[in-house]
Amino acid sequence: MAANLEAQIQSSGNIVLDRRYAWAKAEAEDGAHAAAADILDQIVAEAPRWAAAWFALGVAREKAGDKQGAAVAFQRLAELDAEGLFGALLHLARLGVTATPERAPESYVRGLFDQYAARFEMHLVDELGYCGPALLRDALRRAAGDGGFQFRNFIDLGCGTGLMARALSPHFDHAAGVDLAPLMIGKARKTGLYARLETGDLAAFLRNESTGSADLVIAADVFIYLGSLDEVFSETARVLGQGGLFAFSVQTGDDSVSVSEDGWALGKDLRYAHSENYLRRLAAQTGFDIVLLEAASVRRDAGRDVPGLVCVLLKA
Numbered sequence: 001m002a003a004n005l006e007a008q009i010q011s012s013g014n015i016v017l018d019r020r021y022a023w024a025k026a027e028a029e030d031g032a033h034a035a036a037a038d039i040l041d042q043i044v045a046e047a048p049r050w051a052a053a054w055f056a057l058g059v060a061r062e063k064a065g066d067k068q069g070a071a072v073a074f075q076r077l078a079e080l081d082a083e084g085l086f087g088a089l090l091h092l093a094r095l096g097v098t099a100t101p102e103r104a105p106e107s108y109v110r111g112l113f114d115q116y117a118a119r120f121e122m123h124l125v126d127e128l129g130y131c132g133p134a135l136l137r138d139a140l141r142r143a144a145g146d147g148g149f150q151f152r153n154f155i156d157l158g159c160g161t162g163l164m165a166r167a168l169s170p171h172f173d174h175a176a177g178v179d180l181a182p183l184m185i186g187k188a189r190k191t192g193l194y195a196r197l198e199t200g201d202l203a204a205f206l207r208n209e210s211t212g213s214a215d216l217v218i219a220a221d222v223f224i225y226l227g228s229l230d231e232v233f234s235e236t237a238r239v240l241g242q243g244g245l246f247a248f249s250v251q252t253g254d255d256s257v258s259v260s261e262d263g264w265a266l267g268k269d270l271r272y273a274h275s276e277n278y279l280r281r282l283a284a285q286t287g288f289d290i291v292l293l294e295a296a297s298v299r300r301d302a303g304r305d306v307p308g309l310v311c312v313l314l315k316a
């Protein structure tokens with residue numbers, strides 16, 4: 001999948017167009033978005049099936065202030081990229097052209113993280129100050145209190161490269177991880193900390209787990225790729241035994257995204273934001289007590305802390 005995406009991005013199959021594409025990208029990097037859009041317009045006229053060029057054209061047009069033109073480019077991209085690798089549907093939803101999907105398309109997430117796997121930790125941890133696993137470990141330690149900080153069966157939803165298991169080790173006996181991106185799973189496997197790893201969607205994974213089989217379920221910086229969390233909450237409640245803990249982080253969004261009082265929304269950064277009331281309502285509906293729900297930022301974006309929440313729920 002990643003190789004497919006790389007190939008589409010890197011080449012139109014025509015060396016002259018490829019050079020012009022590189023020129024357009026350089027213009028965009030310099031902030032000359034209208035100039036980039038002009039060059040890309042000419043490229044798609046000659047290579048009308050090159051998805052990467054339509055994607056770059058949509059981005060350049062939007063940044064140049066031409067939202068309508070951007071929507072046309074993303075619509076064409078959606079037709080060409082049936083697998084959804086470029087996330088055209090998310091862009092169209094963000095522009096208000098189509099309804100917001102309930103979750104990011106699987107192929108988009110898989111492509112994104114397969115490409116990202118090799119530099120994930122360096123970029124996310126070192127450059128964006130990612131601290132989700134450390135914050136969740138600290139939250140769990142406080143939530144567990146005198147009850148002890150040791151877990152029998154831990155499930156890591158969207159485990160990525162395994163940072164969460166590393167942060168929690170040695171406080172669990174058995175860990176299972178699931179992630180959509182095979183190359184992230186490959187990195188997680190190398191930690192040697194997971195007894196079981198599966199490549200796939202986290203909701204499907206939960207559906208296959210036995211009732212009451214886990215005492216800890218974690219999702220660190222994963223719900224940013226899901227809008228509706230209804231099924232994840234109800235399945236996690238089923239999979240956790242009584243007294244089990246469900247710990248996760250969410251993004252709450254800033255002025256650029258309008259999250260309803262009791263819901264979720266897709267932000268400009270193509271990540272989903274969730275409201276505190278939505279989490280409280282789902283927790284109540286699915287039989288969880290809220291042990292801890294507090295403001296926390298797990299990562300920076302464009303030099304600013306991304307506002308969010310860290311939450312620990314107890315299966316009543």
Ligand SMILES: C[S@@+](CC[C@H](N)C(=O)[O-])C[C@H]1O[C@@H](n2cnc3c(N)ncnc32)[C@H](O)[C@@H]1O
Nearest residue numbers: 113158159160163179180181201202220221225
């Ligand atoms: C920002 S990374 C966080 C990884 C890890 N939890 C950590 O804290 O380092 C988000 C991860 O969630 C995975 N992911 C997103 N949506 C998913 C889904 N529906 N099912 C399984 N994994 C998913 C991505 O592939 C990616 O590896």
